[in-house]
Amino acid sequence: MKIASIRIGKVSIPLKKTFKTALRQVSSAEDIIVKVIADTGEVGFGNAPPTAVITGDSQDSIIAAIRDTIGPKITGMNVDNLEGIMTTIDAAMLHNSSAKAALDIAVYDLFGKLHGIPLYKLFGGFHKSIATDLTISVNEPEEMVQDSLSAVKEGYKAIKIKVGTDAALDIKRVKAIRAAVGYDVKIRLDANQGWSPKEAVRTIRKFEDLGLDIELIEQPVKAHDFQGLKYVTQNVLTDIMADEAAFGTYEVFQLLAMEACNLVNIKLMKAGGLHNAIKIAHFAETMGIECMMGCMLESKVGITAAASLAAGKKIVTKADLDAAVLLAEDPVIGGVTFAQDQILLSDQPGLGITDVKGWQEVM
Structure with a gap:
């Protein structure tokens, strides 16, 4: 072929x-x-x-x-x-x-x-299904509370809260959400590079002092600021995850060598695809660092590829693969299926995808 x-x-x-x-x-x-x-x-x-x-x-x-x-x-x-x-x-x-x-x-x-062979088996076949969180966009606290409650009602056991626009308001947002959803739901925060290193430490320590039980904080500082990320990691108790900083294989190698983070978010669009994402997973496993499999706003094509790698590798212990769920419609025929917070892998060869409706060729 x-x-x-x-x-x-x-x-x-x-x-x-x-x-x-x-x-x-x-x-x-x-x-x-x-x-x-x-x-x-x-x-x-x-x-x-x-x-x-x-x-x-x-x-x-x-x-x-x-x-x-x-x-x-x-x-x-x-x-x-x-x-x-x-x-x-x-x-x-x-x-x-x-x-x-x-x-x-x-x-x-x-x-x-x-x-x-389905790709999840090609990559190791560790799981047949994986659990994903659901992302809550940054808005006023009241709206974020309602979105969080809706996610829990839909069966999600972990939610990822977008923060980073205003540290003081972020504290109010997270405090209100935790009070609303209770402590059986995991809360992950994603600051998308929104804080300075010192602001991040102050804010995260406040979360800790309030007993908000945050599972992890994703990319609190600018992507290029590896030293700032290390500073935050070393000065809080909450696990810190590198996302935008962990762009490709070289950047992840640097971060792990510096002990600049506790977790790594692998995304296919940063890594350049599955080939390099596998290398990142192996780097992390060698260093004893667990990984999350994340996504951009991919259709179910990209989500199926990312879920296949996440299901194949045991070092990928968390998933933020909700992009296809956020879409109002699904044009992709085949691939993964969803049951509440579970992503179910197909046993069809490859991605198990046969067509994409509404696909318009670029001439």
Whole structure:
């Protein structure tokens, strides 16, 4: 089986509710879906959401990178030469991690289909299902309380609260949410780089003093501030997770060597796909650092790929793979299914995806 052609398209999927963080507001998922087509006619699906404030990648840059630079280099290669294809994708150009991830995912999908194995089994098969949290956008405390209660009612046992816009107001938000949902629900906080190191320490210590029982704090400081992240990690009792700082393999290696965080959030769009995400998981496992599998605003194509890796590896102990749940509709045929907070993996080969409705090819 060889790669015969690559087709690029877009899907626009409205969100159930505007997604708000300290970095951006989004009301629809504007995703790039690639189809890597083999000479047998088999199709591998890949996904890349443009997230310029985090990855630096826009729709246009993703399309251009795939169409003009990376795609032509892997066309004609044998799908069985998985290592060769991934090496070619990595070396094709600097940066452009989302474009690389889209092609990487599609090639893995083809590889799984070629050999008749679902990707979660290819990656280790540790679980058949995983639990995800549900993200609560940053808003006024009263609205966030209602959103949190709705999540718990829907069966979520962990919620991820977006904070980082105003430290004093963040304390009120989290205090109100904890009072509303009780202590049987895990609360994770994501500051999206919103605090300074000292502000982060003051704020997190306040959470601790109030007994709010926060499971973890994600990326409290700027992504480039590795020393600031280490300062926060060393000066609070709550576990600190690197997200935007843990961009790719090199950054994660640096963070782990510095002991700058307690946890690592792996995202395919930062890592450049599954190939490098596996390396990050192995780095972390070697250092005894547990991982969360996270996502951008991917369609179910990207979520299925991320869930497959999360289910395959035992070092991935947490999941924040709720993007497909936040969408008002699901155009993806096949892939994972959802039951309350559980993501159920398919035993169909590859990603188990057969089509994407509303896919519009980019000429």
